[in-house]
Amino acid sequence: MPATAPGGVGQLRGEEPFPAAARRALADAQLRRNLGHATATIRAKSGAVIAEVPDWEQLRAAGSAIKADVLARLPELLEQLEARVTAAGGVVHWAADANEANRIVTDLVRATGSDRVIKVKSMATQEIGLNEALEAAGIIPVETDLAELIVQLGDDRPSHILVPAIHRNRAEIREIFLRAMPGVDRALTDEPADLAAAARRFLRQTFLSTSVAVSGANFAVAETGTLAVVESEGNGRMCLTLPETLITVMGVEKVVPTWRDLEVFLQLLPRASTGERMNPYTSMWTGVTPGDGPQAFHLVLLDNGRSAVLADGVGRQALHCIRCSACLNVCPVYERTGGHAYGSVYPGPIGAVLSPQLTGVADNASLPYASSLCGACYDACPVKINIPELLVHLRDQVPHPRGESVAMAAAAYTMDHPALFAAAQRAARLSRLAGRRGRGLPPPLSGWTAGRDLPEPPVETFREWWAKR
Amino acid sequence: MRIALFVTCLADTMFPEAAKATVRLLERLGHEVVFPAGQTCCGQMHINTGYQARAVPLVRRHVRTFDPYDVIVAPSGSCVGSVRHQHALVARRGGDERLASRAESVAGRTYELSELLVDVLGVTDVAAYFPHRVTYHPTCHSLRSLRVGDRPLRLLRAVRGLELVELPAAEQCCGFGGTFAVKNADTSIAMLADKMRHVLSTGADVCTAGDASCLMHIGGGLSRLRTGVRTVHLAEILASTEQGGSPGERGELVVRT
Numbered sequence: 001m002p003a004t005a006p007g008g009v010g011q012l013r014g015e016e017p018f019p020a021a022a023r024r025a026l027a028d029a030q031l032r033r034n035l036g037h038a039t040a041t042i043r044a045k046s047g048a049v050i051a052e053v054p055d056w057e058q059l060r061a062a063g064s065a066i067k068a069d070v071l072a073r074l075p076e077l078l079e080q081l082e083a084r085v086t087a088a089g090g091v092v093h094w095a096a097d098a099n100e101a102n103r104i105v106t107d108l109v110r111a112t113g114s115d116r117v118i119k120v121k122s123m124a125t126q127e128i129g130l131n132e133a134l135e136a137a138g139i140i141p142v143e144t145d146l147a148e149l150i151v152q153l154g155d156d157r158p159s160h161i162l163v164p165a166i167h168r169n170r171a172e173i174r175e176i177f178l179r180a181m182p183g184v185d186r187a188l189t190d191e192p193a194d195l196a197a198a199a200r201r202f203l204r205q206t207f208l209s210t211s212v213a214v215s216g217a218n219f220a221v222a223e224t225g226t227l228a229v230v231e232s233e234g235n236g237r238m239c240l241t242l243p244e245t246l247i248t249v250m251g252v253e254k255v256v257p258t259w260r261d262l263e264v265f266l267q268l269l270p271r272a273s274t275g276e277r278m279n280p281y282t283s284m285w286t287g288v289t290p291g292d293g294p295q296a297f298h299l300v301l302l303d304n305g306r307s308a309v310l311a312d313g314v315g316r317q318a319l320h321c322i323r324c325s326a327c328l329n330v331c332p333v334y335e336r337t338g339g340h341a342y343g344s345v346y347p348g349p350i351g352a353v354l355s356p357q358l359t360g361v362a363d364n365a366s367l368p369y370a371s372s373l374c375g376a377c378y379d380a381c382p383v384k385i386n387i388p389e390l391l392v393h394l395r396d397q398v399p400h401p402r403g404e405s406v407a408m409a410a411a412a413y414t415m416d417h418p419a420l421f422a423a424a425q426r427a428a429r430l431s432r433l434a435g436r437r438g439r440g441l442p443p444p445l446s447g448w449t450a451g452r453d454l455p456e457p458p459v460e461t462f463r464e465w466w467a468k469r
Numbered sequence: 470m471r472i473a474l475f476v477t478c479l480a481d482t483m484f485p486e487a488a489k490a491t492v493r494l495l496e497r498l499g500h501e502v503v504f505p506a507g508q509t510c511c512g513q514m515h516i517n518t519g520y521q522a523r524a525v526p527l528v529r530r531h532v533r534t535f536d537p538y539d540v541i542v543a544p545s546g547s548c549v550g551s552v553r554h555q556h557a558l559v560a561r562r563g564g565d566e567r568l569a570s571r572a573e574s575v576a577g578r579t580y581e582l583s584e585l586l587v588d589v590l591g592v593t594d595v596a597a598y599f600p601h602r603v604t605y606h607p608t609c610h611s612l613r614s615l616r617v618g619d620r621p622l623r624l625l626r627a628v629r630g631l632e633l634v635e636l637p638a639a640e641q642c643c644g645f646g647g648t649f650a651v652k653n654a655d656t657s658i659a660m661l662a663d664k665m666r667h668v669l670s671t672g673a674d675v676c677t678a679g680d681a682s683c684l685m686h687i688g689g690g691l692s693r694l695r696t697g698v699r700t701v702h703l704a705e706i707l708a709s710t711e712q713g714g715s716p717g718e719r720g721e722l723v724v725r726t
Contacts, residue, residue, distance in 0.1 A: 023655045332642045336659045370653065372646025372660070373517060375613035392555075395519030408515060412523040415478065415509040416530055425482045447654025451661065452689030455483055462476050462485035466492075466504045 002307035003097065004360040010098040010129035010304075011157070012359050014343015017366035021341040022333075031167055031338055038166045039329045045275025046326065053271065062264045064384040067320035070255060071310060077222040077255045078301060084225025088287020090297040095249075097304045098128035104300055105130060105214065105247055106137045112245050112296075114139070114212045120229060120236040121145035122216025123161060123323055124249045124302055126345040127358075130214065141214070142206050144235040146199050153180035159339025159347060161325040162273050167338055170195060203235060213239040213294070217250040218322070219265060220299075223258045226286045227299070230269060230279040240283045246294035251302050253310075253319040265322060272382035273324035305358035314393045318354045320383040325350075327377035327387060333370055342367065349377035353390040361397045368394035403444070422463065429457045470590070471501045473538035475531075475579065477548045477681070478510035484681040490708035491544045491582060494595060497708070508534045513551035516559055518648045525563040528556045532571045540589060541579040544704045546611030546679045549581040554614060581611060582704055583620040583679060593623045598711040600630030604673035605703075606664070606687065608680040609642050621679055621703055628706060634671040638663070645686035661690045669696060679703045 005012055014021060025031060050056055070077060082092040095101035109117055117134065119125065119141050131141040131152070143152045147165040151158050154176040158164030165173070174190040181202055188198055215236065219228040227248055229236050240246060256262065270279040288297050310316050328334045328348030339347035344355035344364070352371055356364035368391050371377075377387040400408075414420045440449030448454060472495055480488045492502045512527030531552070535541050543549050553576045560569035586592050605625060611617045625633050644650065644660025651657075664687060668676045674697070678684050681702055688700035 019653050019655065022653065026655050026659050332644070332660050333653075333656055337656055368519075369649065370656075372609070372642050372644060372649045372657070374609035374642035374646065376609075376640075376642070379613060392517055392519075395517070396521045398519050400519060404518075405520075408518065408520045408523055412512075412515055412520070412527060415512075416526045418507050418509055421478075421509045428482060445651055447651045447657075448689075450654055451658035451693065452650075452686060453692040454689060455685055457483060458485050460485065462481040462488040463504070465485060465489060 002311055004308050005305035005358045006097050006099060007363065010127050011345045012127060012355050013363050018341055018370040019366060021343060022337040025337045025341045032336060034167055034169050035335055035338055038163065039335050042275055042329045046272060046329065049271045049275050049277055059264060059268055060382055060384050063268050063382055064320060066256060066261050066264060067383055070257065071253065071316055071319055074252065074310065077257060078252055080222040081220055081225060081255050084222065085287060085299050088225050090225070090287040090299055093298060093300045095300050095302050101128050101249060101300055101302050101304070102130055102133035105249065106133055106139065108247055108298055109134065109139050109212055110137065112212050114210065116140045116142065116210050117212045117214050118206055118210045118239050118243065119143050120213065120215035120239045121148050121231065122249060123345060124216045124251050125214060126158060128302065128304060130249065144203055144239055146196065146233060149199055150176055153177065157340060158345060160328060161323050161346065207238045207242055211243050212245045213243040214247045214249065215239060217248050217254050219262060220250060220255045221259055221262065222255050224286055226284050228262065228282065228284045231281045232274060232279055234281055237281050237283050240285060241293050243294055245296040247298045247300065249300045249302055252306050268382035269322055269324050272326040309357045312357070315357050315390060317385050318350065318357055318390060320385050321350050321354065322383060324382055326380040326382060330376040330380045332374060333372065342370065349387045353387055353394060356394055361394055362399055365398045368398060425461045470540060471503060473535055473541045474502050474504050475508060475535060475541050475543040476504065477543055477545045480544055480681050483685065484702065487544045487681050487702035487704050490702065490704040491542065494704060494708040498590065498592065498595065505534045505538065511548045511551050513548060513555065514647055516551065516555050521559050521562060524559050528559050528572060529568055532568060532575050535575050536571060539578060542582055542585045543579065544582050544702060545681060546581045546608050546615050546617060547682055549579055550610040550614035552576050552579050581615055581617060581679060583617050583624055584615065586624060587620040594627035595624065595707050597707050597709050598629040599706045599709045601675045602632045602634060602673045603675045603677055603706065604634045604636045604668060604671040606636055606643060606676055606678040606683065607639055608678045608683045611679045612640060624707060634673050636671060637667045643683050643687050645683050650686060661686060665690050665694065668698060674698060676700050677703050677706055
């Protein structure tokens with residue numbers, strides 16, 4: 001069995017189980033308002049532009065089929081990618097896990113002599129805790145995506161894959177900028193245009209004075225060794241073109257076989273994620289081009305538990321994920337609990353299946369249960385990841401509490417013996433009397449009576465009624 | 470037509486009126502209903518809580534019980550969804566390929582009530598009478614696992630005296646989710662609170678659905694708030710006529726304050 005992602009580094013594990021973290025989030029009325037408003041807005045936008053595409057279902061099927069093909073021949077495609085990137089003047093590094101990836105990137109930055117890097121928004125580097133590793137080595141990472149910058153300046157954690165600061169409103173953002181942004185104008189208002197202008201002034205200085213950039217990748221094309229980043233703000237393009245050195249950290253599942261395959265994903269991704277017909281910036285680069293753009297390019301291919309996910313025939317479909325976050329925006333659990341409750345940089349439904357697989361389910365045992373299995377995520381997923389099926393699959397691997405195991409075994413035995421089952425039904429009816437005295441069910445069932453009344457068992461079960469007919 | 474009733478353990482134990490109404494309705498439409506002995510539970514609770522191996526005997530029992538029948542009906546989208554999408558998987562995972570293929574065969578003959586009525590029996594007007602303002606909650610498994618679509622709404626629109634009012638944000642989960650309601654009680658109740666707010670905003674005096682489980686959850690919440698709004702299973706509405714047979718001795722709710 002391949003290794004899972006190591007503990008003690010990066011951000012894939014929460015400090016407490018989901019129900020406990022969720023309880024705190026549920027009590028935060030401001031957070032629930034921010035989230036409810038933001039997810040409803042994205043849902044509506046996305047729904048409208050998806051409805052414009054007559055072949056959306058075929059596109060989803062194509063996206064899913066391409067990803068399944070990629071996973072079926074991943075080693076071959078990665079070797080092809082490595083050969084093409086190398087031939088184009090890039091250097092490829094293989095990182096088995098977060099520690100190795102952080103070491104590789106830190107060493108590469110040190111070798112340039114720079115003590116600062118500019119960053120393109122990247123889930124892979126969040127996952128491995130690269131910023132923390134760079135800071136420990138005396139290198140300052142500066143996030144250039146506006147929302148990531150808000151999170152970084154606020155000494156906060158991202159709570160959404162696409163909208164990392166979704167849990168913040170503009171008044172909170174103004175306060176963060178006033179507190180932490182170097183050289184900020186003290187007359188800053190909380191108008192979005194004013195806030196964006198402040199960030200732009202700060203970032204321009206940083207772009208023009210930093211010689212190393214770190215990015216992730218949305219896609220890598222094996223046939224040509226081309227990397228691609230899609231984004232909305234243009235900060236990514238600045239990072240990908242201005243610096244002398246570019247280091248890209250990419251999860252191994254991001255490879256696609258050919259340029260033709262991009263056609264499918266460049267339609268699926270923006271409509272499913274930001275609700276745009278096309279994302280404003282699509283940047284692609286192949287190795288280095290003398291005299292144009294970065295003159296040194298490094299590609300770090302990150303495993304960090306992905307081989308373990310790949311080894312699970314059912315679970316591997318989580319690696320189809322193109323990080324669009326559509327599942328977060330439709331999830332009733334995410335909408336009410338927010339991203340931090342999931343304890344990982346991958347929140348929401350996809351996080352509930354991806355994080356436990358990357359870390360091993362024992363380290364994230366509460367996440368597969370952080371869903372009512374309503375299925376909205378499966379319908380929304382542009383690459384058709386059957387998240388409810390995966391959740392149920394992972395629940396089967398979770399180490400179960402002993403009391404629950406015993407109760408489940410007893411229930412299964414009873415249900416496999418109809419006479420016993422009928423006796424249990426009669427016993428439930430006897431609890432009518434007990435129920436009148438009681439103030440709710442005992443633990444672990446007390447959660448039910450905390451907010452709902454329990455119906456009383458009827459005087460006669462259906463099978464008793466039928467027998468008398 | 471001879472139709473086997475898969476009552477479901479929850480309806481059998483807690484909501485027999487929904488199952489009795491299913492019988493009354495189908496007999497009124499001229500069909501023979503049989504209740505195969507030996508049926509207990511489809512095993513969905515075990516499967517969805519992470520005990521698939523424990524569910525294998527329950528899947529075997531279910532398949533053995535219902536295999537002899539050509540048409541099987543259940544007043545539950547959720548349990549039909551489990552039969553249709555989980556039984557064969559669980560059997561296959563348990564290493565029993567023969568059981569898996571028999572499960573697929575039984576699943577192909579199993580229908581949720583609105584599917585049976587509209588697709589198999591070809592009726593949308595079941596000559597029911599239910600003079601109430603009603604709102605319909607689609608339930609996630611009927612909506613997304615079975616894709617029953619507007620079948621229940623077509624049936625409800627044909628009910629005499631019934632005023633159907635649209636439920637805002639109808640497609641959002643009510644927060645039940647089986648053991649989710651207990652394991653993540655706080656989140657479940659937060660979801661329920663929004664569902665109840667939407668139900669109350671319709672001014673309906675009855676909230677209906679095709680799943681007793683979701684209705685138990687929503688009804689439990691409405692009862693706690695003493696709203697006076699009742700939850701009634703779709704089968705009970707469809708079984709009601711001017712001659713009687715309207716929802717009667719349903720389990721009252723125990724109010725704990």
